[in-house]
Each structure stands twice: as structure tokens, then as C-alpha cells.
Amino acid sequence: MTDAPAPPAPDEHAPTVSVLALTPLLTIEIEPSGPRDGSPEVHVHPGGQGLWLGRMAYSLGARVVVCGPFGGETGMxxxxxxxxxxxxxxxxxxxxxxxxxxxxRSGDRAEVVTMDPYPLNRHEVDDLYGTALVSGFDAAVTILTGSETDVGVAPSFFERLTNDLHASDRTVVADLSGEQARAVASGAGAVLKISHEEMVEGGFSDDDSEKALLAGARELVADGPRALVVSRAEDPTLLVTPDRTYSAQAPDVTTVDHRGAGDSMTAGIAVGLARGLDLPGAVRLGVAAGALNVTRRGLGTGRRDQIERLAERVTVEEIS
Structure with a gap:
């Protein structure tokens, strides 16, 4: 994972984005020999979906507040x-x-060891909820991320948080899957981003064809989310609202590392909405952030000027 130059600090008028980071991680990557003496390089970074999203949102010029549980040596x-x-x-x-x-070091990513986080007890869940709620009241946009690991947070946590923020006219962007996504979809007002695989695995779509994905997305937004964004790897991203449907396509690029593209897309959408862009404009920025991220080593990385220039080449079209 290569280090990039630090992005400039947000200006005083930058919007604030709050991120619920349910499972912050400590990530250690061993890279092939470096330029000095031929010995391997070891890179240590903060990780997990929420922190990767936060990194990209900061790169795009937002002030980023991250709400999450931290503890033990890895958390410190x-x-x-x-x-x-x-x-x-x-x-x-x-x-x-x-x-x-x-x-x-082999050129492929080999997993040496993975340690799961400790589950949260009832008091820790309550504290996290209050922290995320109050932070969301003060932010232009709140991003909700979940966890594939059971950390003691029920899907209803996400539904309550979405509804409570929506009741105070706060914008919520959720990047979730499974029952966590279903809980947000049953609430009101969120922009829910989900991949085509997660649409099928979660039972929201019969298959991953565009026709089936659109049918499932339209059913979901009929009574709940403000919009659904379906990412589809190299295929056009779908944006579905109760009234309109769009496709968004970035220029073809060579993938170096596909991981982190979806998180970068979500961060771009959230920052776009925080800037006051409409949904198609925010998705255009998100698609550009995701496309640039796959050309790099480093999750949630990218330069604001490059992403915004690439966004000008993202095609967004209304479809029937």
C-alpha cells in the first residue's frame, strides 16, 4: 500500500461529513522490496470501511468526523x-x-492473519448510538457503514438512526448489505448504496441482470429510501429514485486493486450531496472517485483535483 501526498486541509467553508465506523481496523501490509536496500516494506494504516470512507471524504475536501468504537492495543x-x-x-x-x-510480496494479496473485533455490549451500543446521532445532527451528511462480523449491533440500530436523523432533516447515505441494508430500506429518506452482488445475495433482486436489478431497486424505493445506488463493477452504476432512473458510466481504466472502489464511490456521493449537488451530480462524483481508486494501491485514496477532472468524463443518462 503506497503512501500518497497528504491532501490539503479543508477550507473554512467545507461541509462536515459524519461517518459511523462500526468496525475500525488496524491494517498491516507487507510489500515487495523497496528502493533502498531490497528488503520488504511494512506499511501500517487505519482501516475498515468507515475509516476508508472517511479518508476519501477528506481527500475530497470535507471535514470528516468519525464515530466508532476503539479499544485495546489495535484500537489505540x-x-x-x-x-x-x-x-x-x-x-x-x-x-x-x-x-x-x-x-x-508475491504480487498477490495473501492473508497472513485476521483478528475479529470484540463484540459490543449493550452499554457500548447505546453509547455508540448517541455519539453517532449527535454528530449527525451537526453534519451536512452522515454516512452509515456496517460490518460483516457480528459485533452485537442489531439491524434496527441502523433503521432507528436513519429515521431519527431524517426527522431532523439530516441527509443519510448508507453503504450496507444484508439485513442492515433491509433495515435502512424500511426506514425513510436515506440514499442507500449497494452492489449488484449484494442486491442478489440479500434477496432484493432475482439476478444481476440490469432488468432484475432495476425492478428490485424500484420496489425498494417505492416506500422507503430517497434513492438507491447500485454499483456494478465495470458496468454502469444505476441510480433509482421514486420518480426517475439513471445510469452512470466512467471511462474504462485498468484495475490495479478493485478493493475500496465501492467505499470511495459512497464517499464521493456523500461529499457531493454535502456540497449541495443533486443526486445525479453526486453520483457522478462518486463514480469518478471509485474509478480512480481502482487504479491505485491504497483503499480510499485519491486526489481531489484528479477525481473532479475525471468526474467531467463520467456519463450520466436518464433511462426508462
Whole structure:
């Protein structure tokens, strides 16, 4: 994972984006020999979906507040590194955060070890909810992220948070799957981003054809979300609202690492909405952020000027 130049600090008029980071991680990557003496390089970064999203949102010029549980040795280091990347943390407690070690010396990513996070107890869940809620009241947009690991947070947590923020006219962008996504979809007002695989695996679509994905998306937005964004790898992204449907396509690029593209897209959508863009404009920025991220080594990375220039080449069309 290569290090990029630090993005400039947001200006005083930059919008604030709050991120619920349910499972912050400590990530360690072993890279092939470096330029000095031929020995391997070891890179240590804060990770997990919420922190990757926060990194991209900051790169796009937003002020980023991250709400999440941090604890134990892994949490202490991850929090320190996240603050060094200019993320403003609102921490709650946990017994310990997860971590992984990946070895890339062969050219492929080999998993050396993965440690799951400690589950949250009832008091820790309540504290996290209050922290995310109050932070969301103060932010232009709140991003909700979930976890594939059971950390003791029920799907209803996301539905309540979405509804409570929507009731105060706060904008919510959710990047979730499975029952967590279903819970947000049953609430009101969120922009829900989900991949085509997750649409099928979650039972929202019969298959991954565009026709089936559109049918499932239109059914979901009929009574709940403000909009559904379906990412489809190299195929055009779909944006479905109760009234209109769009496709968004970035220029073809060569993929170096596909991981993090969806998170970068979500961050771009959230920052676009925080800037006051309409949904198609925000999705255009998100598609550009995701497309540029796959050309890089480093999840949630990219330069604002390059992403915004690429966004001008993203085609957004209304479809029937």
C-alpha cells in the first residue's frame, strides 16, 4: 500500500461529513522490496470501511468526523493513525478492535492473519448510538457503514438512526448489505448504496441482470429510501429514485486493486450531496472517485483535483 501526498486541509467553508465506523481496523501490509536496500516494506494504516470512507471524504475536501468504537492495543494504534490522517474521531469504548496482516510480496494479496473485533455490549451500543446521532445532527451528511462480523449491533440500530436523523432533516447515505441494508430500506429518506452482488445475495433482486436489478431497486424505493445506488463493477452504476432512473458510466481504466472502489464511490456521493449537488451530480462524483481508486494501491485514496477532472468524463443518462 503506497503512501500518497497528504491532501490539503479543508477550507473554512467545507461541509462536515459524519461517518459511523462500526468496525475500525488496524491494517498491516507487507510489500515487495523497496528502493533502498531490497528488503520488504511494512506499511501500517487505519482501516475498515468507515475509516476508508472517511479518508476519501477528506481527500475530497470535507471535514470528516468519525464515530466508532476503539479499544485495546489495535484500537489505540488505529485511532492514533486515523487522527494523523486528519480524521476527527468521536470514540466510544470496546474490548478491542480487529486487525489484519496481508503479504503482497508475491504480487498477490495473501492473508497472513485476521483478528475479529470484540463484540459490543449493550452499554457500548447505546453509547455508540448517541455519539453517532449527535454528530449527525451537526453534519451536512452522515454516512452509515456496517460490518460483516457480528459485533452485537442489531439491524434496527441502523433503521432507528436513519429515521431519527431524517426527522431532523439530516441527509443519510448508507453503504450496507444484508439485513442492515433491509433495515435502512424500511426506514425513510436515506440514499442507500449497494452492489449488484449484494442486491442478489440479500434477496432484493432475482439476478444481476440490469432488468432484475432495476425492478428490485424500484420496489425498494417505492416506500422507503430517497434513492438507491447500485454499483456494478465495470458496468454502469444505476441510480433509482421514486420518480426517475439513471445510469452512470466512467471511462474504462485498468484495475490495479478493485478493493475500496465501492467505499470511495459512497464517499464521493456523500461529499457531493454535502456540497449541495443533486443526486445525479453526486453520483457522478462518486463514480469518478471509485474509478480512480481502482487504479491505485491504497483503499480510499485519491486526489481531489484528479477525481473532479475525471468526474467531467463520467456519463450520466436518464433511462426508462
Amino acid at each position: 494504534v488505529a485511532a492514533h493513525l486515523a487522527r494523523a490522517e486528519n480524521l476527527d474521531l468521536r470514540t466510544t469504548t470496546t474490548g478491542g478492535n480487529g486487525a489484519f496482516v496481508h503479504d503482497r
